[in-house]
Amino acid sequence: MKNVPVVTLLVLFGMLLVLPAGVMAQADAVTPAPAYSQVTVSGVTLDPGTFFTGDTGTIDVEVTNTGTQSVTVHRATVYDSDIRLISMSTYDSVGSIGAGNKMNFQFTVRADVPEGIYYPVFSLEFQDTGYLRYPLKLEVNDAPVVLSVQDKPDTFVQGQKSVVTLSLSNLRTDTVKNILIHPSGQNVDVIPQDIVIDHLDPGQNVNLNFNLTASGPTTVNFDARYLNGPNTHRITLSLPVVFNTDKTQADPVISNVIAAQETGNIKITGDITNSGLQNANSVTVTAGPPAVPVDPYKIYAVGLLKPDDFSSFEITVSSDSPDNVPVIASFKDQDGNVYTRSIIADISQVKNPKSSNTGSVIPWVIVGILAVCVGLVIGYQYWKTRNH
Amino acid sequence: MTYVVNLISMMQNIIDILIRPDSFFRKRIASEENLKIPFLLVATAGVVGALYGYEAGSLTGRMFAGAGAGVSQLISVSSVVGAFVGVILFWLIGSGVFYLISMAFKGTGTFNRTLECVGYGFIPQIFGSLITLASAFYYLPMVKVPEIKSLTDPVLLQNAVTRLMNDPAMLELTRISVVIGVIFVLWSANIWIYGIKYARSLSFRDAAITILVPVIIYIVYTLVMTFIVSPVPGAQ
Numbered sequence: 001m002k003n004v005p006v007v008t009l010l011v012l013f014g015m016l017l018v019l020p021a022g023v024m025a026q027a028d029a030v031t032p033a034p035a036y037s038q039v040t041v042s043g044v045t046l047d048p049g050t051f052f053t054g055d056t057g058t059i060d061v062e063v064t065n066t067g068t069q070s071v072t073v074h075r076a077t078v079y080d081s082d083i084r085l086i087s088m089s090t091y092d093s094v095g096s097i098g099a100g101n102k103m104n105f106q107f108t109v110r111a112d113v114p115e116g117i118y119y120p121v122f123s124l125e126f127q128d129t130g131y132l133r134y135p136l137k138l139e140v141n142d143a144p145v146v147l148s149v150q151d152k153p154d155t156f157v158q159g160q161k162s163v164v165t166l167s168l169s170n171l172r173t174d175t176v177k178n179i180l181i182h183p184s185g186q187n188v189d190v191i192p193q194d195i196v197i198d199h200l201d202p203g204q205n206v207n208l209n210f211n212l213t214a215s216g217p218t219t220v221n222f223d224a225r226y227l228n229g230p231n232t233h234r235i236t237l238s239l240p241v242v243f244n245t246d247k248t249q250a251d252p253v254i255s256n257v258i259a260a261q262e263t264g265n266i267k268i269t270g271d272i273t274n275s276g277l278q279n280a281n282s283v284t285v286t287a288g289p290p291a292v293p294v295d296p297y298k299i300y301a302v303g304l305l306k307p308d309d310f311s312s313f314e315i316t317v318s319s320d321s322p323d324n325v326p327v328i329a330s331f332k333d334q335d336g337n338v339y340t341r342s343i344i345a346d347i348s349q350v351k352n353p354k355s356s357n358t359g360s361v362i363p364w365v366i367v368g369i370l371a372v373c374v375g376l377v378i379g380y381q382y383w384k385t386r387n388h
Numbered sequence: 389m390t391y392v393v394n395l396i397s398m399m400q401n402i403i404d405i406l407i408r409p410d411s412f413f414r415k416r417i418a419s420e421e422n423l424k425i426p427f428l429l430v431a432t433a434g435v436v437g438a439l440y441g442y443e444a445g446s447l448t449g450r451m452f453a454g455a456g457a458g459v460s461q462l463i464s465v466s467s468v469v470g471a472f473v474g475v476i477l478f479w480l481i482g483s484g485v486f487y488l489i490s491m492a493f494k495g496t497g498t499f500n501r502t503l504e505c506v507g508y509g510f511i512p513q514i515f516g517s518l519i520t521l522a523s524a525f526y527y528l529p530m531v532k533v534p535e536i537k538s539l540t541d542p543v544l545l546q547n548a549v550t551r552l553m554n555d556p557a558m559l560e561l562t563r564i565s566v567v568i569g570v571i572f573v574l575w576s577a578n579i580w581i582y583g584i585k586y587a588r589s590l591s592f593r594d595a596a597i598t599i600l601v602p603v604i605i606y607i608v609y610t611l612v613m614t615f616i617v618s619p620v621p622g623a624q
Contacts, residue, residue: 374572
C-alpha cells in the first residue's frame with residue numbers, strides 16, 4: 001500500500017468524482033418517457049361553428065395515444081372563466097386509452113358572453129401523474145341572418161294578386177340550417193304557405209317569391225326560423241298591405257259620345273280608349289240604370305284593349321230612358337277582377353230634337369234678301385229689255 | 389292716271405255685266421275674242437272657292453288628325469286644289485254643254501267666244517262664293533268634329549263621316565251654301581243667256597232654252613240631293 005504512488009491516488013480520486021455522473025448519464029439514456037406524454041389532441045370540432053351570445057353548443061375533442069403503452073385517463077374537462085360548461089361530470093372517470101387508439105370527448109357549453117373570441121381549456125388528467133392542457137378557440141358573433149323585401153308592387157290592389165320578393169341573407173361566418181319561412185296575416189292569401197331551405201352558407205343570399213292576394217288592408221308577417229347548431233333562432237319581417245290605385249292598371253276612357261235617333265230608340269255611339277299601361281281584358285259597354293238598354297245593342301262587347309288601343313262602340317237605349325244615360329264600360333284585369341268606368345251621356349236633344357243647334361235665322365234672312373235682290377236685278381233687266 | 393281710268397272702266401264693265409248684260413255683250417261681240425279677262429274672273433271665283441274648300445277641308449282634316457301625321461294636311465291641300473280645279477272644269481264643261489245645245493238651234497260662233505261669254509257670267513259666282521265663305525266662317529266653328537284615329541276600320545270611318553255630316557251646324561251650312569249657290573247660278577244664267585245669244589248668234593228664246601235647260605236640271609238635282617235625299621246615309 002505504501003508503494004501506491006500519489007498520482008495513482010489522484011487518478012482514482014478523479015475517477016470517483018467523474019464515475020457517478022457517467023453512471024447517472026447512462027441511467028438517464030435508458031429510462032423510458034412517461035406514457036401519457038404520447039397523448040395528444042388530434043381534432044377539435046365545435047357545433048355551431050360560431051356561437052350567438054347565449055347559444056348552447058358542443059365541443060368535440062379527439063385525443064390520440066401515439067405511444068406504445070396504454071394510458072389511463074382519470075378525468076377530462078373543459079374550463080374557462082367565461083364559457084360555462086354545462087356537462088359538468090361527464091368525464092370524471094374515463095379509463096384507458098390503448099396504444100395507438102383514439103378517444104372522443106364531447107362537452108356541452110353555453111356562451112353567455114359578449115361577442116369575441118374565447119379560449120376555454122381542455123384538460124386531461126392522467127391516472128397517476130401528469131396532465132394535458134389544450135386551449136380551444138370558440139368564437140361568439142352576433143352577426144345576423146337578414147330577411148328583407150327585395151321587390152314589391154308600387155301599390156296593392158284589392159283582390160289582385162301581387163308578387164312580393166324577399167331576400168334572405170346569411171351575414172354570419174358559419175352555416176345556418178333548416179330554415180323555414182312562414183307568412184301569416186289576416187285578410188290575405190299568401191302562396192306558397194311555407195318555404196323550406198336546407199342550409200344557407202356564410203355570405204349566401206336567396207330570393208323568395210310570394211304571391212299575395214289581399215281582400216282587405218292588412219299586415220303580412222314573415223317569420224323565418226333557422227338552426228345555428230342546436231339553437232333555434234327567429235327573425236320576422238312585417239309588410240303592410242295598403243290598397244291604392246294601381247298606377248299602371250288599364251284605364252279605359254270613353255269619349256266622342258254622340259246620341260242619335262234610330263228606329264224609335266236612341267243609339268249612343270262613342271270611342272273607348274285604353275289610356276292605362278296594362279291590357280284591359282273583356283271590355284264591354286252598356287247603359288246603366290235608370291236607362292233602359294234595348295236590342296240590337298243592349299251591350300257592346302269590345303274585347304281586349306291594349307294600352308293606347310281604342311275601339312268604337314254602339315249601344316241602344318229606349319226612348320223612355322231619362323235624359324242622362326250612364327254609359328258604363330267594364331273590364332277585367334289579368335286576375336279576372338272586374339272594374340268599371342262610366343260617364344253620363346246627355347240624350348235630351350235627341351229625345352226632343354230641335355231643328356238646328358245653330359239657333360239663328362239671321363243667315364236665312366240674309367239669303368232671302370239676296371234672293372230678292374238678285375230677282376230684282378234680273379227682273380229689272382227684263383223690264384228694261386221689254387220696254388226697249 | 390291710266391291705271392285709275394282702267395279701273396273705272398273695269399268697274400263700269402262689271403256693272404254692265406251684272407245689270408246690263410245685253411248692252412255689254414252687244415259691244416263685246418264687236419271686239420276680238422279675248423279669254424284673258426274671263427279666265428281671270430273664273431280664276432277669282434276659283435280662288436274664293438278654294439278658300440271655302442280650305443275651311444271645310446280643315447274641318448275634315450281635324451277629324452283625321454289622330455289617324456296619322458300629314459293626313460289632315462293632305463285633306464286640306466286636296467280640298468283647296470279640288471275646289472279651284474272644280475270651278476275651272478265647271479267653266480269648261482258648262483261652256484261645252486251650252487255650245488252643244490246651241491248647235492241644235494243652228495248657232496254660229498266659235499267655242500272660244502262661248503268660253504269668253506260664259507266666263508264673264510262668273511262674276512255673280514265670285515260674290516256667291518264670298519257669301520258662302522262668310523257663312524262657313526259663321527257655321528264651321530259650331531261643328532262638333534268627331535275624331536278618327538285609324539283609317540283601317542271602314543265602320544269607324546263611315547260612322548265618323550256620318551256624324552260630321554249630320555252635325556246640325558254642318559247641315560245648316562250645306563243647305564245655306566246650296567241655296568246661295570242656286571241664287572247666284574240663276575244670276576249667272578241670266579248673264580249667260582245674253583252671252584250665248586251673241587256668242588252663238590241665237591234669238592233670245594233659243595239662248596234662254598240653251599242656258600236654262602241645263603241650269604234648271606242642275607239646280608233641281610242639287611236641291612233634291614240636299615233637301616230630299618240625305619247627304620250621307622243616316623243623316624237626319
